[in-house]
Amino acid sequence: MLKQLIIKNFTLIDTLDIRFNPGFSVITGETGAGKSIILGAIGLLLGQRADTKAIKAGASKCVIEAHFDLSRYDMEEFFSQNDIEYDPDDCIVRRELAASGKSRAFINDTPAPLALLKELGERLIDVHSQHQNLLLGKQDFQLEVVDIIADDAAELALYREAFSEYTDSVKALGELNEKIERDRANADFIRFQYDELDSARLAEGEQQELEQKASTMSHSEEIKSALYEADNMLAAEGAGAVGNLRSAGGAMEAVASMLPQAAELAERLNSAYIELKDVSQEISRLLESIDFDPVELDAINDRLDTIYSLEKKYHCESVEGLLARRNELREQIDNIDNSDEALAELQAKVDAARQHCLDCGARLTALRTDAARRIEGEMQQRLVPLGMPSVRFSVAVDAEQPSRNGCDRVAFLFSANRSTPMQPVSQVASGGEIARVMLSLKAMISGAVKLPTIIFDEIDTGVSGKIAEKMALIMQQMGRSDRQVISITHLPQIAAVGQTHYKVYKEETDSGTTSRMILLDGDARVREIAQMLSGSDVSEAAINNAKELLRK
Structure with missing residues (x-):
């Protein structure tokens, strides 16, 4: 769980030191206030490439540091394998970028390569940005979702070993054929x-x-x-x-x-x-x-x-x-x-390896098919309350030629209406529908993957009103199971559900424009939600409406 984020001299931020709480938190702020800057800083901690242009003008370097509580996530093995001191109550991840272009990363004050920082980051935080909705059209993402729910990592590893043996034997047969052809010619x-x-x-x-x-x-x-x-x-x-x-x-x-x-x-x-x-x-x-x-x-x-x-x-x-x-x-x-005998012997090995690969693939397919049925049932239950009473969601698991990921082609099929035939979700779902499908998938996956922190960057795009409120309740529910959920939102219905509320805003100072982030409480939170409801002119009705949203 992310406990504290410290940012120094990053883009428009001179100094930011903010603490985060467990459960469901929201971050609000006008467009351009600096929310994406904070996500960019977190991205550096997750091993993304650094650009010296991100250093605040006039500064020699920028520093991003995060403190995590790992006490409930059984991650000691990662630290021992990489010879890094393990402190479950306060894991410190730091990234430094100098104006010279030199970048350094540290885990608990131990220098670490970016690849290791990225590996740890993938276990700590999942950032769901708007462009990730495009993943719904990617077969690899759909297959990964099915594999997570199927909990088939062990079976997938056995299949990949069998597939590797099969491809190696096919390669050896091809090389022998080519060699024999060359030798026969000469x-x-x-x-x-x-x-x-x-x-x-x-x-x-x-x-x-x-x-x-x-x-x-x-x-x-x-x-x-x-x-x-x-x-x-x-x-x-x-x-x-x-x-x-x-x-x-x-x-x-x-x-x-x-x-x-x-x-x-x-x-x-x-x-x-x-x-x-x-x-x-x-x-x-x-x-x-x-x-x-x-x-x-x-x-x-x-x-x-x-x-x-x-x-x-x-x-x-x-x-x-x-x-x-x-x-x-x-x-x-x-x-x-003796080429005919050698070819026959190697062909027999290829056939045996292929059959073993297919057998392992069949066991993997059985697990995926069972998981697909469970996904269909759970997605139906999750999507209906989100304003899609006639929704149909299906996971097609079709056979294909063996590949590294198995012998299956997975497709998420979707229809928001009973009279419309189901088609690939990315082709027929609207922006708001895709947002709701992705949130439902994330909520389902979060129950199978023990990930400390999930950040949603405006996943509510394309929805409003009661649907937004229901999406907020889903994120709130996700934040109750030893998990921290943070939503960056423009919707007051979602902002009001957050257990903790942060605001990002710009401020003009003597040294120029600066982005800041504060924790809102009491009247300040009521006024922020009222402003999200009515705009810059906050009316008494908006204030009362904001109070009602918070009360609910």
Whole structure:
């Protein structure tokens, strides 16, 4: 419930701090007094786009702040999920707009993105403006009304999951069909590419091994020279390092009994001798194995040329890439050869997914059909007292192809007279009739949705007299169930029913025109309603009439 609204430097408002009460409240004021400005400020709190032109001339920024009582609406989960401090008795929503164009939003003094502000706003306030009457012609709105009354959110979620699986399988089938068609058109070329790669008999690691062999054979003379020199230094008769190291170890062993340290040195020299001898033997084997064979080198280079040519042709950087490409081509060929089986298998999945979607849709349709009958009965009861004794209201639920919202097309049909056939409500209802239908729908929906605050912006357009009074009583009734209803109105019959009455007016000050909003009580309220009855010249009769309206 909206407890307090604070507006600073917004359009014609310099400072406004107004408190709101539970139940049914009304806001009155002449056209152009600033009622739409207040709605615009509330719209910013609900996440609407901001315009720097809305900042009062001469001010650096505007601030709109609202305080809400959420103690009866079980909204703690929203705050915990978004890591925002939860105070059910005083939830503060604030929007700041700087002249530089920068906009900031806060929920309980925690910075919040506009998307989050909008999500919270949709749970706090429903603003019904005059243009929303056009929603009666929108199928989505009509379907949403039926879904709210059907309380089918869980079933709708299951249906949407099934519909998503169905559309995904249809998409996969289409993609497979397109791929098979492309592959079939290129079948000969695909087989040629596969045969070319397969006949090359490629092996993983082959390129690196061949490149190493080619490098070794191309530098065989330098390699053999280095190996020969190393072999000679290590194993030359009488002068090789291996023999000298062995002799050094023997010398140390000879004096080990006389010099204790010599035994350890002899052991270390013998270990070094064993390792160096092993190295010398390995070098000797390499020396014998290195040989230059021009025929083999030519064969290696030819093989590498083949590999390099294939890599360039298939845009691969390695033999492994060529092998992967060959495997892809093999898979394409298998798909072409087995395309009928693959299509049949996927088609079966599509059929199963469609049937599951239709089954879920049928359960959703049953809930909607039952809700449609309840809506018809309740709307009949609500509209007859609103000056339409012969009204007929029907909710048609017709089958259509599965879509994200189900397998149903919903239409609200209406006739104000028994002799006139029912047609879509937006096509045959007058402005006043549409206003009464929308109010009745809102009243019905409000019983199913636990929304703290509903604001009606001149929903009484096109009605007057007793009908306006009955509409006021409906809004008053809506405000009795832990709900706050605020109506912006030009009709005294509605203004008189409000439990709380506010007036918006313009005032000329030294700094220019300013919009203000005050709470009316006692004589001030009587005079405001009398003025709504008679115009600027308030007569005694108008005063008495206003008192009578308030008494009733």
